[in-house]
Amino acid sequence: MNRWGVHLIFWTVYALIRIAALGLYNMEFHDVSLMVLFEMPIAMALTYYLSYRIIAPLLQEQRWRLIVPAVLALGAALLMRRILMQELLYPWLYAEEYTFEFLDVYRFAGYFLEYIGIIGLFNAFRFYRDWKKEKLRASRLREEKADAQLQMLRAQVNPHFLFNTLNSIYHESLKGSEKTPEMIIELSDLLRFVLEDCSKEFIPLSREVELIQNYIRIEQGRHGEHLKCNAQFQLEKESMVPPMLIFSLIENAFKHGVNGSDKEVNIDIDIRSKAQAVEVEVKNPLHAHVKEVEKHSLGIGLKNTLKQLELIYPDGFTYRDHEVDGEHVAYMRMPTGPTM
Structure with a gap:
């Protein structure tokens, strides 16, 4: 399977897990689907940025100063998610019938753990794929x-x-x-x-x-x-x-x-x-x-x-x-x- 196919499967599985998790709150499927569609672009952008721009050079070249933009990117993603929910998603779904506390510590903590889990799992798969490719390349070199x-x-x-x-x-x-x-x-x-x-x-x-x-x-x-x-x-x-x-x-x-x-x-x-x-x-x-x-x-x-x-x-x-x-x-x- 090519690289794009693997990424498509990964994010499809992520979306299904999020839909199943939000469904536990007795939300309508339509509402859950829209919420996941709003969340996914932020999660994907953060994951790809941290994985390829921060984590890879950080591990390969030990450029520890990259920790600063990593923290800033994570903070920006958390704020962007709350802003989108407050300004777009909740007004669209619930009109005036909702209460929204922007600086909800528990929500921020939940988002933070969610992003850390996604990024960790994504990079675990990526490192495993790279390890398999390197192992195969080394094996081919030995055979040649x-x-x-x-x-x-x-x-x-x-x-x-x-x-x-x-x-x-x-x-x-x-x-x-x-x-x-x-x-x-x-x-x-x-x-x-x-x-x-x-x-x-x-x-x-x-x-x-x-x-x-x-x-x-x-x-x-x-x-x-x-x-x-x-x-x-x-x-x-x-x-x-x-x-x-x-x-x-x-x-x-x-x-x-x-x-x-x-x-x-x-x-x-x-x-x-x-x-x-x-x-x-x-x-x-x-x-x-x-x-x-x-x-x-x-x-x-x-x-x-x-x-x-x-x-x-x-x-x-x-x-x-x-x-x-x-x-x-x-x-x-x-x-x-x-x-x-």
Whole structure:
């Protein structure tokens, strides 16, 4: 609802309450309605003047000298109301059959409390509305900032994994391998994935698995029988996942488990999609030539993955890694996106 609509409702409710209150004095509805119509312009003018000209700058800038015009405005409204009633309203309604005491202390006290109540209630609604708007604005800013950070992280991942893939193909081309053309075809599929899917918030898990399978074929083409990859995909439901998030774990395993080793290497990949979560477990060997500090450090891709997880699932993901019998084991669990 727009601002004018809210104000209209507020003053309509005020008018109805005043009509109901005056009706307790056994006054005719016609008389009550006219009295409220006379009173409302003064109440509205005082409320808007004090709210926007006095209270707002008084609270925001602590301009205490504004208390003086506030008191004067309130006093003027009280006097104006009594003058209108004495000179216009009562003569119109009751002709000569009425008595009117202008300086009625109880009447002035009642008007004063009425105005204070109206102004207080009006500003309570106004402050609540402003607080909600500021809260919504802050929430949108946080979302926009998180989205910008996420896009930046994904933009960092793309050249990172493409560099590693091109490096693999480059090594094969130096050896004059017959597998190079096939690896280039696999790379073209990876590039198509980057162009079409990486900008999306979520993609089908099967699409992510397809990317992983392409990457595995490239690595197997590069390393041949030197690399054994046991990949299991148990997709009970076609869930939605952030693009390249699982892929980063797989790439990290190949990077640290295969590169630089002259022995047979085993990479184990297990991806399971259940009703409530997607679980990923990746195992790769740790080689003696790897420095102790590097064993426990996170590569660029893995650091990026963790930052994305924190942005997308602030409280809903699990990640842990450890070393068991000379193997690095990484485990990730994240909630499923919307099911297909």
